[in-house]
Amino acid sequence: MTIAWRAKLALGASIMGAAIMGDQSFAQDSGMQEFTSKSGTIQGEMLTPLEHPWKIAVLPNDRLLITEKTGNLRLFADGKLSEPIANVPKVHFEGQGGLLSVVAHPGFATNNTIYLSYAEPAEAQPANAKDPGDPRVGDNGPNSDIVLKGLAVARAELDGTALKNVEVIWRQEPKQIGRGHFGGHMAFSGDEKLFITNGDRQRFLSHDPATNAGKIVRINHDGSLPADNMEQGPKNARKDVWSTGHRNPLGIAFDPATRKLWIHEMGPAGGDELNLIERGADYGWPAVSNGNHYNGQKIPNHDTRPEFKKPVISWSPVISPAGLTFYTGTRFRDWTGKALIGGLSSEAIVIVEVKGEEARETERIDMGMRIRDVAEANDGSLYVLKDGEDGGLMQLKPLDKDASR
Numbered sequence: 186m187t188i189a190w191r192a193k194l195a196l197g198a199s200i201m202g203a204a205i206m207g208d209q210s211f212a213q214d215s216g217m218q219e220f221t222s223k224s225g226t227i228q229g230e231m232l233t234p235l236e237h238p239w240k241i242a243v244l245p246n247d248r249l250l251i252t253e254k255t256g257n258l259r260l261f262a263d264g265k266l267s268e269p270i271a272n273v274p275k276v277h278f279e280g281q282g283g284l285l286s287v288v289a290h291p292g293f294a295t296n297n298t299i300y301l302s303y304a305e306p307a308e309a310q311p312a313n314a315k316d317p318g319d320p321r322v323g324d325n326g327p328n329s330d331i332v333l334k335g336l337a338v339a340r341a342e343l344d345g346t347a348l349k350n351v352e353v354i355w356r357q358e359p360k361q362i363g364r365g366h367f368g369g370h371m372a373f374s375g376d377e378k379l380f381i382t383n384g385d386r387q388r389f390l391s392h393d394p395a396t397n398a399g400k401i402v403r404i405n406h407d408g409s410l411p412a413d414n415m416e417q418g419p420k421n422a423r424k425d426v427w428s429t430g431h432r433n434p435l436g437i438a439f440d441p442a443t444r445k446l447w448i449h450e451m452g453p454a455g456g457d458e459l460n461l462i463e464r465g466a467d468y469g470w471p472a473v474s475n476g477n478h479y480n481g482q483k484i485p486n487h488d489t490r491p492e493f494k495k496p497v498i499s500w501s502p503v504i505s506p507a508g509l510t511f512y513t514g515t516r517f518r519d520w521t522g523k524a525l526i527g528g529l530s531s532e533a534i535v536i537v538e539v540k541g542e543e544a545r546e547t548e549r550i551d552m553g554m555r556i557r558d559v560a561e562a563n564d565g566s567l568y569v570l571k572d573g574e575d576g577g578l579m580q581l582k583p584l585d586k587d588a589s590r
């Protein structure tokens with residue numbers, strides 16, 4: 186799977202960039218890099234540094250909203266990064282938690298409405314709290330993070346450089362102690378239902394109908410509940426669940442060609458998954474997985490339990506998928522209609538051809554950096570987020586005539 190790649194710094198471009206951008210601190214980070222794809226060289230330009238960036242929402246007129254896990258929501262427009270947008274809800278930034286995703290309402294052009302997902306601390310914290318830990322999740326050591334918290338989704342209107350009418354419309358229930366597996370990605374269906382990926386919080390709750398952890402959640406755009414969600418059976422079952430048996434999904438998107446819903450999810454040690462989501466289906470976690478627990482404990486493979494819906498693609502070694510978008514442009518001619526997945530540990534963009542209910546990886550672009558998100562620009566170029574404290578926003582364009590013809 187190794188693809189030769191180049192990531193050379195074009196010094197001339199870097200110096201030019203510094204001159205244009207003045208003495209701002211990110212000038213030293215700017216500059217061009219080149220990457221190799223099957224259809225030609227791709228040019229990447231680092232547009233701005235960001236601290237723990239997590240998600241991009243592309244707005245009309247090529248403005249971007251970008252979250253930083255630390256709690257900042259910023260606009261990127263006309264080549265400039267804004268100061269943090271005011272009135273973002275208080276988030277708990279630690280481990281995998283913080284300010285996570287941002288999506289625009291399908292009618293954003295007229296209603297300016299956006300949705301944020303984030304790790305929300307409970308108002309009342311338990312006395313003498315302890316992280317129960319679990320050796321099966323590896324690095325989640327006891328008392329690593331003893332704040333009681335859960336994923337929450339807020340709706341707000343973007344008004345210049347501030348949010349107004351901020352309203353929490355959905356919450357993980359019940360909240361848990363623990364710093365991992367918040368999920369947090371969101372996508373709107375054509376009929377304005379909001380789908381939310383909710384992780385299992387490293388508590389193996391995905392088959393517990395009394396919690397929405399480890400589920401794909403579906404709500405109306407105002408947070409009310411549709412009447413036709415998954416029927417989980419027990420009286421205490423949650424009514425906001427669309428599908429169950431998920432671990433930590435960090436990408437969700439509708440295929441515009443078929444309107445089918447796709448998610449990917451991080452497996453444990455081995456077994457990252459691309460799943461085709463159907464109402465009421467059970468995707469198996471934690472009963473089955475194509476990977477095993479981090480302490481070496483075995484988990485039965487998907488093939489042993491046909492009652493669970495198995496992944497369409499299973500990756501071992503893992504890619505650590507983060508961010509998912511279907512590319513609709515033509516500028517990268519080989520990617521039109523395909524799903525693009527960011528890769529954290531794989532430090533790549535993973536290209537997946539989706540045909541109806543089938544999918545296969547066709548190419549992996551070696552980026553040499555952890556990719557946290559991928560988003561298509563209005564002009565068919567691609568934005569990616571470099572993950573980490575020294576992260577940033579990079580724009581990718583085909584450099585070769587071959588790649589863009």
Ligand SMILES: [Ca+2]
Pocket residue numbers: 430458468469470473474494495496
């Ligand atoms: Ca599964």
